[in-house]
Amino acid sequence: MNYLDNIIKPKQANQNTLVIFGSILILISFLDVVLLSVFDINLTGSSKGISFFLPLLLGFIGMYYIRFDHTNFPLINRFNKSLNIDWLNSIFTLLSIFVLLKFVPLILNWLIFDANFIGTAKEDCTGGGACWVFINVWLKRFVYGLYPDSETWRINLAFILLFVTIGASYLAKPKFKKYIILFLLFVFPFIGLSLISGDVGGLVYVETNVWGGLALTLIVSIFAIIFCFPIGVMLAMGRRSELPVVKYFSVGFIELWRGVPLITVLFMAANMFPLFLPEDVFLDKLIRCIIGIILFEAAYMAEVVRGGLQSLPKGQYEAAKSLGMGYWRMHLFVILPQALKIVIPGIANTFIALFKDTPLIFIVGLLELLGMIDLAKTNPKWLGFAAEGYVFAALVYFVFCYSMSRYSQKLEKRLSTER
Amino acid sequence: MNLKALKRLAPQLIAVFLIIAVIGYFWNNTRLNMEYLGMEFGYDFLSKAASFDIQFSLIDYDGSSPYFRAYLVGLLNTILVSVLGIIFATLIGLFIGVSRLSPNYLVSKLAEVYIEVFRNIPLLLQLFFWYFAVLRTLPLPENAISFGQSIFITIKGIYVPKFIWTNFNFFIISFILAIIVSFFIFSYAKKQRENYGKHFPAFWVSLGTIILFSGSGFLFGIVNLTFEYPEIYNLTETVFNYRGGVTIIPELLSLLFALSLYTSTFIAENVRAGILGVGKGQKEASSSLGLTPAQTLRLVVLPQALRIIIPPTTNQYLNLTKNSSLAAAIAYPDLVLVFAGTALNQTGRAIEIITITMGTYLTLSILISIFMNWYNKRIEIKEK
Incomplete structure (x- = not known):
């Protein structure tokens, strides 16, 4: 009886032996899973359907024996504290590790070890993994769309200019910073647009229906971001206005756009907008879609900004008024700078959402990154590479969205002021 | 009239004038354009025969049914996928949100990776990934993965037994x-x-x-309940298919996967914020009153956390419903595909059809938010 008691209730006195025994059990269970999933060697001899069960049991017993409040092994202490808190947690830990051990090698094999990187045609892909040759060959199309090869330097130049100006705005003295940002917001978009579309200064005109790829994604998002922001701020101010006409118009406008999916807005931009315009005016489909996106996102932006306006204490309004400021001066110099600062995370989230919404223009026939991948994967010479294309696109979008959200978190911390 | 009243009135009059001018301008253009193109305006087309087929329908529908019936089919399909998506997204979101707060380092890190990955990839891309890359690798009907000879997973969809009541x-x-x-x-x-x-x-x-x-x-x-099991049969010499039972088409499946995985990340963050938002003192107070941990969670933490969780989650439900319109991209016959797609192409009634579609989504959104506001009011703190 005493013997059994020792096994069921681990004693502090035996802990050194028990910890070593438990660790060995855990290691065996991990080793079994690794061997089974990577090398296909069956150590414990359990059948395939329950191949996880025996290691799980071994690991569970092992973890039971090392769960002491304090041991002489610092590593075990840390393990107990973060991964082996109680019996339920030990099961979670084991399951997570097993799933990782099972799937990470599979994914890595597909992504890297069995994949083919070099080549020019589908036949160069001989491994069982991903065929990155596909991406390699089509990369230029994915970035520039169907834009003529001889003219792609214009897109490059536009984006280099953009990054240089953004860099300059960081390094410049605060006095000039203002002007650089104003230039970026109000002058640069049009310089960039005329550079890319051409027809000015001896540049060849490039129709918008050959624009595409990542470049188009970025063009659409940058334009939409720049224009949806001021409209959103105006709508938010309108919604809080004391003038009933302005207020109800803003409310109606905001709720209308927020209540419908972007896709119907794009359908509207593609099919209905042309009817609204006089016969002799022709608006490009791309511009119509960008206008649709701007109006749509402006409504979301308005709600975010409204949150900031509402969170400001009334005293700020009263103080500004008592200094003799009018409505516009009060908002421009006192209210908005504070309100916008509060809602920076919200604004950043709206921008990220906007960026993630740009692939939708594919549905009305504009070939941004996702559209180009669709075009490439349906090319008769390159059938069967959907997964590679989508993984690549996912990676690109992930890098953009994740870095934007990280940046906004940093900005939020830097700008946070004690109240 | 004094100056102050004028100062209030003038901008409003200008605003009214501007709004009317803009609407009037567009109205006039539209009228001229439609006259020029020989188009007419009216909703009479709704009762004409639609003469196109819909792959998946919850109610009886065939080519001779009127457009209005096609609209209903689309609407029901939209509602079906939204309701299922909301249920799955909530379950997954709850699970991930709680895991994110787990003291277990590995579990909380895995939940974080899940959230970051699925949140930062556009929904349309995820949808394409499931539809074109994952579900296309499923086996053909003759090699279907079967569970107990009653559920069959194939490239053409999942076949499950039908309930016969x-x-x-x-x-x-x-x-x-x-x-x-x-x-x-x-x-x-x-x-x-x-x-x-x-x-x-x-x-x-x-x-x-x-x-x-x-x-x-x-x-x-x-009452009696029997099952009708799907069974394989030869369509031609080498092509097989299943008949009987209920078919869950791959479009619906991939839409459900994409919508619920994507939305669950946002719900998970809401759940996490909600649970973190309940003060530590509340938990300590309830355990000092002698409540068990389970009772603390059920009677003290959750009711308070729900108050924080519900408003942003409502927004996510609304987003999911609106995002279900992406169905059009993979040809799941939802409202947008059936009505704003096929019906619009056939009739050319852009204005009527797009206003009906937008109006429908607007109504759905308003209905969900009214319901959630009611629920929110019910559980909010009633101060005495």
Whole structure:
């Protein structure tokens, strides 16, 4: 009886032996899973359907024996504290590790070890993994769309200019910073647009229906971001206005756009907008879609900004008024700078959402990154590479969205002021 | 009239004038354009025969049905995928959100990776990934993955047994009756608890009532339930397919995967914020009152956390419903594809069809937000 008691209730006195025994059990269970999933060697001899069960049991017993409040092994202490808190947690830990051990090698094999990187045609892909040759060959199309090869330097130049100006705005003295940002917001978009579309200064005109790829994604998002922001701020101010006409118009406008999916807005931009315009005016489909996106996102932006306006204490309004400021001066110099600062995370989230919404223009026939991948994967010479294309696109979008959200978190911390 | 009143009135008059001018301008253009193109305006086309086929429909539909029927099919498909998506997204979101807060380092890190990955990839891309890259790798009907010879997973969809009821109405009426009775049981239990401090096992009693009521039909042989199993057959010499049972088409599946995985990340963050938002003192106070950890969670933490969780989650439900319109990209016959896609192309009635589609989504959004506002009001703190 005493013997059994020792096994069921681990004693502090035996802990050194028990910890070593438990660790060995855990290691065996991990080793079994690794061997089974990577090398296909069956150590414990359990059948395939329950191949996880025996290691799980071994690991569970092992973890039971090392769960002491304090041991002489610092590593075990840390393990107990973060991964082996109680019996339920030990099961979670084991399951997570097993799933990782099972799937990470599979994914890595597909992504890297069995994949083919070099080549020019589908036949160069001989491994069982991903065929990155596909991406390699089509990369230029994915970035520039169907834009003529001889003219792609214009897109490059536009984006280099953009990054240089953004860099300059960081390094410049605060006095000039203002002007650089104003230039970026109000002058640069049009310089960039005329550079890319051409027809000015001896540049060849490039129709918008050959624009595409990542470049188009970025063009659409940058334009939409720049224009949806001021409209959103105006709508938010309108919604809080004391003038009933302005207020109800803003409310109606905001709720209308927020209540419908972007896709119907794009359908509207593609099919209905042309009817609204006089016969002799022709608006490009791309511009119509960008206008649709701007109006749509402006409504979301308005709600975010409204949150900031509402969170400001009334005293700020009263103080500004008592200094003799009018409505516009009060908002421009006192209210908005504070309100916008509060809602920076919200604004950043709206921008990220906007960026993630740009692939939708594919549905009305504009070939941004996702559209180009669709075009490439349906090319008769390159059938069967959907997964590679989508993984690549996912990676690109992930890098953009994740870095934007990280940046906004940093900005939020830097700008946070004690109240 | 004094100056102050004028200062208020003038901008409004200008605003009204501007709005009317802009709308009038567009109206006039539209009128001229439509006259020029020989188009007419009206909703009479809704009663004409649609003469196109829809792959997946919850109600009877064929080519001779009117456009209005096609609209209903699309709307029902949209509602179906939204409701299922909301249920799955909530379950996954709850699970991930709680895991994110787990003291277990590995579990919380995995949940974080899940959230970051699925949140930062556009929904349309995820949808394409599931549809074109994952579900296309499933086996052909002849090599289907089967579970107990009743569920078959193939590239053409998942085939599940169909329920064949006799006297279904009796079953459903008794079920609803049982729900109403258990509602009374709960209010009785609440009264007992609040007035006399007595504990009444309302949950078990009402569960028993529901089982008893809905089972009674089976017991007396009034209601009967049999299954129709899908079975494989030769379409041609080498092509196989299944017949019978219910087919869950791959479009619906991939849409459900994409919508629920994507939305669950946002719900998970809401859940996390909600649980973190309940003060530590609340938990300490409740355990010092002698409540067990489970009771603390159920009676103290969750009711307060729900108050923080529900408003942003409502927004996510609305987003999911609106995002279900991405169905058009993979040809799941939802409202946008059937109506704003096929019907618009056939009739050319852009204005009518797009206003109906937008109006429908607007109504759905407003309905969901009214319901959630009502629910929110019900659970909010009632200060005495």
